[in-house]
Structures are given as structure tokens and as C-alpha cells.
Amino acid sequence: MALISIIEDFHPLNNARLLDRAAELVQPLHHHVKEPVGGFKLKERYSPEKEEVVLHKVPHLAMGKGENLCLDFGTHLVGYLTLDLSYTGSHPDAPAFLKLKFAEQISELSENTEDYDGWVSRSWMQEEYIHVDVLPAQLKLPRRYAFRYLKITMMDTSPKYKLVVKHAECLTETSADVGKIKPWTFDGSGSALSADEADRFGRIDEVALRTLANCMQDVFEDGPKRDRRLWMGDLRLQALTNYVSFRNMDLVRRCLYLFGGSRFPDGRVSACVFTEPTVQADDTYLFDYSLFYTVALEEYLSETDDEETLNELYDVAMQQIEMSLRKCERTPEGLVITEDAAKDAFIDWTEGLNKRAAAQAVLIFALRYGRRLARRKNDWSQANYLMEQLELLKKGALAMFWDAERELFVSDGQVSPASQIWMVLADILKPEEANRLMKKVRDALGGQEQSIDASGCPMLTPYMHHYYVAAMLRSGLKDEAREHILAYWGSMVDYGADTFFEAWDPAHPEASPYGGAAINSYCHAWSCTPAYFIRKGLI
């Protein structure tokens, strides 16, 4: 996630009690030392001459001016780098000037940073220029990096010596206890899975859980390369997958307190919360993200029965629904979100996507969770109130967006997959209607169905694909959901993903919603949900 909204003189509403609670819930971090499994010199773009190098041979790779050494740490890591540097030749008579480039994907190694001209800050590129004044030296980098590959380039040295990398290691960091996890294996019973499919699901599950673990830090980060922070929409999907894997319940709880503890001045939950140097809500508001707060709290409750947290955060959750309902207008048939309010929804990165139907659907979806919270709290008047609003929203939605003749949801003239998917998740159709609609969506994505504009309004992110799978499961298309996971996330594994990407279109592997693949995050938690579907037994 990376959004630009600037509110002059933004002063978030902070709740010291909730923030104190969040501070008490800081989780211990687990560390492991990882060393490179190989090395090579990169000569050409995208075609590294792979000389697998045993590390005790590294001294032979003494680097003169302009030379490089690429280290492969074997898989995606998040942590801190230490290099032991020495030299051959005369005593160094000038500093060693190094460039370090950290890459999640091998293709990043040959990207030229200067070529990037996207709208997301190039300051996210994991590159450092470092002068080493005295050799031998142990270089401990203070910043955390997300990477599998490290390219060390000797920018300049004197002709009198060459640099030698004697040892390299990464101290990894995560709040996930990865030792807890057993590989997922298919027990063979009650499923249509073939042995090949089961094996493929096993690999998808492994990559998904590595993705989640590497994003589990002081908070659930969206991506450890970029933006390295807590976004509400991402949190909901991370929490779901965490419940079936690492089960770090207090990390979810901490994040819920953080969102509750610093909000917009009018009480809305921000799309994102900063934790450094102090906790502060971002001045970015997303209609759907604020509603996922209510959803995520309910899901946390049903996993933990943690009544104390319910008591402390219930009002915040209800406030999100109330603020969103205020953005609806009464029609003869019911309640409909205004055009303006719908523009504040995220839904997906798709350009030109009309978000009104999907935003209305997210509100209906969230009300369902809100009502459960109210019942759990024995707040019957609120539960009844939400029930009434739910009915009005459903009726409004059907009247405004449902084209009964074409059996499609139309959002201000546009028929996107996103609108169909979210309306199915909002549960306002009869089961057989939802089933027929999702088949149409699937056919449209496959190019065999033209009534839904899948090419004009493509799904761009694994985040949206999660809701597509969820909608298929909700409408009885279990086989199709399974196939989609194998095809979509499976194609990332085939591409060589150690972790799942922020954005992925199998037909265009290097596409980026940010104006350049070099800025893409190749470990992004909103893409970790196959492990949720798999381990929850939903497929």
C-alpha cells in the first residue's frame, strides 16, 4: 500500500489508555543467523554468469574497481547484515567505497535505480553507499533489509589493494515463532486433490507462511521492504492467516489497540498507523479499510474470546460503522453510499475502477461482523439497529446496482469483477444466483465471457484475488477456488517466488502499480492467504 493524501495540520485523536495497552503488548522478536549458500559475479542484465562459489573460496574473489560479488542467501530474509571485510595487495591507502544492493528478486540486481521514475519514493530502494576507512573491518549495517540477494560493488579503491569479503551473515528478525509450524501435508481424505496438486499446495503454503512470518515484526507490516508498516486492510488478512499458523494473538491485539489508540480527530480509524518515533495515525483515510477494523476485531474475538479487548475496543468498532452509515443517502428502496464517499474506498489498484458497488458491499459485509460483536456484547439495541441498517443497505444495493435481467452488478455503468465479488461476499443474492454470478466472473477472467469487463477493470493484486477466492468459496465454487489458488499463487512459485508479491499478473510479471518494478515489494503480506485457505480446510 502506498497512498498520497496530505491533510494540513493533521492532529490525530490519541487515546493514552489504548496506546499504553498497545505498548504493553510489544512482542519479543526471534532471531536466526543465516549465511549465503552461494555467490556469483553479475556481468549481464538478467543473465548472471552463475559461478557457484563455496564460501571459503571467497578470498579469490578479491574485488578491484568496478567489480562485484553477488551473494545468494538461499531464500527471502528480513534482518540485519554483517560483513567481514579484508583485502589483498598493499595496505589500503584510500577508503573502500562500496555499493550494497539488496534484492528480493534476482532481477532487481540489474535494475538501474536512476532509471526509476515512478511516483513512490525511490528512497525505498534497498541500496547503500558506504566508505570503509580502515581494513580489515567488520561492517554491521544498522538498517533492516528484506532480501535474498546482496550485490556488493566496489565503486572505487586505490590500485594498491583489492577488497575481500571474508564472511557475510544476516541476523533475521520476526515476531513469528517459525519453529511452531509443521509443513502442511494432505491427509488424502475427503478431498478431490491429486498427489501433484497436494504437493503444489504444500509449496504454496510454505511460501505463504514465509511471507507472513517475514512481515510479522513489531507490528504486522504490509511488506518488510516497503512500506514496512501497519495497514488496516492488510492486517485483517494477516490476522486470518496467523490464526491458522503462528497464532501470535497478542500481536493482532497490539495492532487493534494501535489503530484504536490513534485515529482521525472525528474517530475514524486511519488506513495506516505509524509507530515511530511515536504512535501516530496517518492522515490517509480509506472507507473500506476503516470498516475492516470492525471485521478484524470480530474475527479476533471469535478466535480468542478475549472479552477485555472487546470491552475496550467495542466503541471504536461501532463508530466505524456509524461514520460509514452517515455517508449513505436514503433512496426510495433503502440506503446507498454516496458517489463521493465511494471514492475514498481502496478495493484494488485498478485505474478507472468504479468503487461504489464494492464500497456498498464492504459496508454490508462489515455490518454482519458488527452485529455479531453487538450480540457478543449483549448490546441488543445496537444489534437490532444494525440488522435494520443491513436490510436497508441490501435493499438499496439491489435497487441501485443489481441488473436483474443481465444478472450482474453495475456500478455507475461499469461491470467490474470487483463489484461482483464484493456483492457476493455481502451475501445479498440467493445462493444459486451467487453461484451463477461467480461462474460468470471466472469465465470473464478466462476470456470466455464478455458481460463482465475483466480486461478493462483487471484485478491487480493478490489482495483482490483473496476476495475473489473467498467469494467463490462463499458461492459453492470450491473446485474453482482451488484451481485459482493453484493457477494464480502457483504461477508466482513457478516464477521463483520465495515469498508472495505485492502485485502479480502472470501475463506481465514485471508490472507495477507504482511506475517501476524496482520499487515493487516482493514479500507482501496481503498475498499470504493461500495458507489460510489451505490450513483452514476451506479448499
Added chain:
Amino acid sequence: MALISIIEDFHPLNNARLLDRAAELVQPLHHHVKEPVGGFKLKERYSPEKEEVVLHKVPHLAMGKGENLCLDFGTHLVGYLTLDLSYTGSHPDAPAFLKLKFAEQISELSENTEDYDGWVSRSWMQEEYIHVDVLPAQLKLPRRYAFRYLKITMMDTSPKYKLVVKHAECLTETSADVGKIKPWTFDGSGSALSADEADRFGRIDEVALRTLANCMQDVFEDGPKRDRRLWMGDLRLQALTNYVSFRNMDLVRRCLYLFGGSRFPDGRVSACVFTEPTVQADDTYLFDYSLFYTVALEEYLSETDDEETLNELYDVAMQQIEMSLRKCERTPEGLVITEDAAKDAFIDWTEGLNKRAAAQAVLIFALRYGRRLARRKNDWSQANYLMEQLELLKKGALAMFWDAERELFVSDGQVSPASQIWMVLADILKPEEANRLMKKVRDALGGQEQSIDASGCPMLTPYMHHYYVAAMLRSGLKDEAREHILAYWGSMVDYGADTFFEAWDPAHPEASPYGGAAINSYCHAWSCTPAYFIRKGLI
């Protein structure tokens, strides 16, 4: 100084007793806090739009992507930078990616590092690329810089915020006690100095002493930007100036022990000694530099009468002369340095300079100092031996290099200013001959005399110009020596020097012996000797 010689498997001869003594003599460093006196934004090459900025206004200079702020610290400093950084706009949602460029001369600010293609490592360029992950932040840079100007460029940020530099300071560092020094004032008696000249000498003296102080660190460094270490030829001139100013005798002593403590395996003093990570002689040998060890020890003794140091380092000093004498061959008339040995002399950066006559002269010069050391040590047999060698060398020199008809020294066919100057310093002519010869050199430098090839073998460094002034003083040309200091060092002051440069040709201010002015050192101690001439009362 910056030389390339590589000896495979160089193992210096270390003397633990001498190195322990050097370690005991580490000098305390003095620190002062300096803040910028102004700031401006740099738009065009060499023509900064100087908007003098009072520092409390700096917050108005919030920097977006691509913008810069240049700070002027008022004069040349050596030390450590601290920046207090903050922001305007939204909470920073991406790291701040900064480039810091430190410049001794304002012209360096607009140099493009990538354009530099000289033979000295670009790793000496004082530039850093830094990511600041959390704002506000106090950025304390761990490396030491030599600079007056600092250009801070915001390489990238997100559109949501701009960077603000709230405060900047430099903690300066020197082993010179600058508080000891009173400005030099002309007492008006017994000199031909006009009031204007006296004023100009005062300014030259101030710049010279700043040059020396900024090079006085853990050792006498050649230049605090580059190479930041101890060279023997430079040390001799620094020590001379130190004796008439800061009088940090133990720093000279420490340096003499360092050179004595780590030498070539055969006992020769190296041209340069490294002190980090441990003391180690460089594998660079210069014929003249090793002889300056003997000279510098004698000068230290005559300032201090420190017999203990004499006892400990006498053998090292005599060994330098002995090793050099072995590089001479017997001619019918006397002793002459071999062609090969002469090539190992530095003398000056002048390309194509034939160094044989000058090297012979340096050896004669050094023997004079060696003989004084022997006499001081009551080592009469050595004193007599050196006297004999001195006579043989003088006779050999006159026979080999002196053209009695033309009254010029000719070195293998070449008539350079350097050969004349060094032979005058070697003191082998009659006074009136030396006087006539130095007048010819002066006229040749002024373009009025063709018998000496001043344009083909130019003097390139203030180091060589020091010996030119010394030779004029030795041959009775006091007025001419004074005029030359005013003209040569004075032109650097006119050019805006806060400290004196490593290389200087008034006709070509941006010339560099290193292939690019960006790598030049603009504070270089071998150019500090005007203060010696002035304060010693020699002019």
C-alpha cells in the same frame, strides 16, 4: 602525496620498543563546536545564488525531491558533523534519502563526482548517501570530514513531506592548541616591509597556521581530506612550522618514533606510515623522503635537546644516510648517485623531471644534518666519516652536474629550477655563485631568462616552492624570497583560500596532479611554511 607502488608480500621491519614509545606519545585532541554562518541554495555551476539565510529561518527551506541546501561554516574545519532533521507536511511515509557533499572549496560543490576519472581513488571524495528512516532525527556522522561548505541534497522523499534542517554543527578536532597562538604583527623595526605587505603577511600567516592546525591530528597528516596520513617529506615542513607556532613537540616525537618503529625490511624509512588498524610502514620508498628523517630528527634535537630520543633514534637516522650512500657510484672526481636510485626521489610532481642532480643535492643536504647529529652524539668517527663522504659527494656533484661555463646545474641534459634550487641548498657553490644562480632561477620563473627550463620543468607544489624560498634565503635573496611568498601564497589567499592547497599554479587555479580538481586537497600541510618563514624572522 599519493603514490602507487605495490610490493607483493611486503613485511615491514617493526621495532616494538619504538612503537610502544610512539603509542605512549598519543596526543590529546582539542574540540570546538562550530555552526554555519550562512546558507544558500545552489542552482548553477560556480554561480550560487547566494541567499544569505539566518539559521532560525532554515525551517522555511523545507526541501522536496531534488532540492538542496548549502551551509557555509565560515572557514575550513576538520571534524564531525551533526544534523538535527525534522519535516513539514504529513508524517513521513518513506525514508528521507539524502546526499551530503562536503567541500573545502565552494567550486567543489558543483563538481560532478561521476565526471572524475583521475588516477587517485574517487573514494576520497567527501560524499555520503544516507537514508533516514525516522524523523525527527539527530544524524551524527561517524566519519571525520575536512570542509567549509556542506551541500545537503534531498535525493528523494515522498510527496507527503519535506525535510527541514533545524540545526547543524561541526565538532572540530585537532592536536594543535590554537588558543596558544597570537596573530602575527609586524613590529616595524629592521625590515623593508610596507604596512600593506605586513598586513598581507598577517593574512598569509593566519591561513598557514590554520592549514597546519587542521592537519595536526593523531599524527601530522599531509591533508585532512586526502591522504589523511603521515608522510616523511611533509612531516619535516610541518615540524618546522610547529616549532614557531603550536610547539607540540611530542607530536613530532611521536611521528619520528612511528617512522623509526616500522620500516622497510632492510631498515630504510618508508615514505609513509599507516597507523590504522595497527602501525605499518607503507611499501612506498622515496629516496629523498627517507633522508628527511635524518634532517627532521636533527631539527627536533636542536629545538628540544631531547637526548633520550636522540639515543633511541640515532641509528635509524644514520642508517638512512648509509643506505643512500650505497646507491652512489665512485667517479674519478668523487661520489655520484646512480641514475636508477635517483628515480626513487620525489622532489616534485613535475612530469619528465630529471631528478638526479636534485637527489644528489638532497643527500648532501641530509649529510650536513647527519654530521650534526653525530657530533651531538659525540660519535666523532661517524662525524669524520660523514665529512669525508660529504666532500666526495660535493666534488662528484660539481664534476657531474655543474656547467661552469654556463653557471648552471645540468641533470642528464636537463636544466630545471628544481636542480638549481636543491644544489643551492646543498651549499656547494661559492656564495656569489649561488646568488647569481638563484637570480637566474627567479628570472626564469618570471619568463625573462631562458637558460633554465622553467616552463618545461615547472614547480607544481607549495612543497617545491618552500625549497625555492629557502634557497633564495640561503643565497642572500631575502627581498626576492619575501616577494615570492607574497606573490605565490598571497595569490591563494586572493583566490579565497581558508587553508593552503596541495598544488597551486596561480595561472591555472584548477590544475591537479591527480587528474581532476575534485580530488585535490585544499588543506595540505606541506604548504604551511610561510608561517615558518614569517615567525622565524627569516623574511
